[in-house]
């Protein structure tokens with residue numbers, strides 16, 4: 001491979017935020033260096049076993065999202081010129097000048113947001129239990145899948161990290177992994193088998209798990225909602241994993257729910273802009289607003305989606321664009337009808 | 341002190357943000373995206389065989405890239421047999437030197453739109469060598485006057501509204517040109533006519549080349565490529581080596597798929613050129629240089645393409661037909677146009693920038709801008725998997741920097 005950089009090595013530094021995220025995953029097991037109890041606190045009263053056939057894997061992703069937003073907010077409001085400029089300062093500079101440290105990031109999160117996102121995992125567990133599924137959970141030991149290492153190109157680190165995650169998963173004795181985030185599902189389904197020996201599990205998303213539980217059931221799925229709904233297919237879900245019809249079947253089994261498709265749906269869905277958030281926050285926000293615009297054009301009462309990053313990006317787009325459409329995760333939506 | 345890459349990244353991010361805040365660009369882009377989608381949908385409805393044909397083209401390109409070197413050799417032989425002259429430029433510099441050696445200095449050159457031309461920055465190079473060079477494609481001409489760079493591969497001036505065009509023309513032509521599209525087009529037409537007939541050289545690219553007979557296909561709507569390649573006494577074509585396919589029939593399939601995914605039912609003109617103009621009308625003796633050019637020179641350009649072809653993952657980048665469809669579907673491009681690009685634009689452009697035009701340092705910001713959302717793959721006639729290539733490029737960049 002002769003692709004090369006025509007610059008001296010020290011003339012070539014990656015954006016430091018990437019380094020921060022990489023370092024945290026490697027060192028603390030998640031992108032922001034949060035503590036185990038921040039991530040697993042939701043399960044405190046549920047007494048989920050550590051071992052079992054079916055593993056509920058949160059990867060901490062919903063829990064982490066508000067912290068990532070807080071970090072990004074901090075970066076975009078920094079004074080030195082454009083956000084892009086700030087991002088290009090050395091890591092040490094970044095920390096010295098603006099004090100990006102975990103405490104500050106944590107302080108920047110509204111408790112309302114933190115609770116909402118923490119609660120998604122609890123709701124997912126309760127819904128699955130209510131539907132009769134026995135699940136286990138790794139609790140404070142659970143570690144992030146490393147999707148961002150893959151995203152940003154840190155494959156060497158990912159290889160190491162994946163072994164650690166695989167070891168933990170193995171220790172639960174599970175054969176099926178239910179992932180709350182499609183990014184984790186993508187990792188376990190498509191990437192881990194290339195990196196780790198004997199990584200063969202049945203990997204499904206929460207949405208597929210629910211679909212499996214109700215698909216042969218002739219009855220209705222209880223819904224705590226009546227009105228019109230539109231669906232934001234997540235890119236990973238629709239295009240990478242090819243999961244598009246399950247949600248439509250589930251919704252069709254719900255009383256009082258009318259589905260209105262947005263113009264760009266299923267494999268043609270429009271990205272929420274989330275993946276650009278860390279490096280190009282301004283642009284990423286605009287992409288989210290555009291997508292919210294497409295979804296709001298359906299005049300539906302509610303948007304549902306199935307990915308923590310989509311949820312956060314779209315909800316922010318909604319707030320900033322002052323659109324009066326509600327945005328919920330499928331887990332939150334289902335919880336109302338099934339477990340509440 | 342900030343590093344070179346930091347400065348590249350910084351300038352780039354500022355441009356992206358500026359573009360996405362510019363109401364002119366936003367207006368022009370949203371109109372362009374809408375009409376692209378509407379036109380394409382209508383064209384597919386009228387010609388429903390298109391997606392199937394695109395599948396065939398994917399197979400043609402796969403096979404062609406596998407034997408790229410042989411096909412180029414075969415095409416060269418065929419063109420030479422047709423009395424054209426051919427050259428193979430290994431690098432950017434070689435390609436420019438070949439062109440400059442043919443053209444010399446103090447000449448007038450009229451040029452059709454060519455993405456390889458952009459890759460080589462050939463216009464500026466020839467001007468530097470003391471020639472007068474005119475872009476004849478209306479969009480490219482606008483950019484030449486503006487000292488801008490193309491913002492889309494099919495519609496390079498996708499971001500310039502008519503009011504701005506009028507201002508620019510009024511200044512350039514030294515008379516009042518109203519912000520009326522017909523009047524603007526007329527002004528350029530008048531100006532160009534004179535250039536076509538005084539030009540010493542006509543330059544063009546080619547959309548696809550048939551190895552078996554040496555026919556080059558040039559798709560266009562304005563008729564400028566037709567005149568550039570027919571009126572001046574010498575025609576120089578600059579062509580990427582990935583453009584060669586085995587047969588004439590293959591070339592026709594590639595051409596149809598290219599224009600259909602570029603939103604046309606049928607383009608205004610499809611030019612097929614395989615050698616200099618000739619006649620056998622007197623005593624059946626073939627004589628070269630009839631009404632059209634006396635000479636045809638074809639410069640095949642490698643410039644990193646062989647390296648791409650040798651890589652099992654990146655090889656697919658060479659299947660690109662340059663229909664431009666992916667860009668209209670890209671959420672980043674929809675806000676920033678070609679600012680998300682270097683010489684080549686959008687996600688596929690990031691790949692081409694890394695291997696062919698710009699190098700990894702100019703590609704890096706683009707590589708990290710891509711959302712890897714994958715909608716471009718849905719649109720792409722040859723299903724190029726840009727997200728996977730982006731992931732791999734990131735891995736390689738990280739490897740080189742750590």
Ligand code: SF4
Nearest residue numbers: 660661663664666720
């Ligand atoms: S990558 Fe595909 S869609 Fe994009 S310009 Fe090339 S052929 Fe067209």
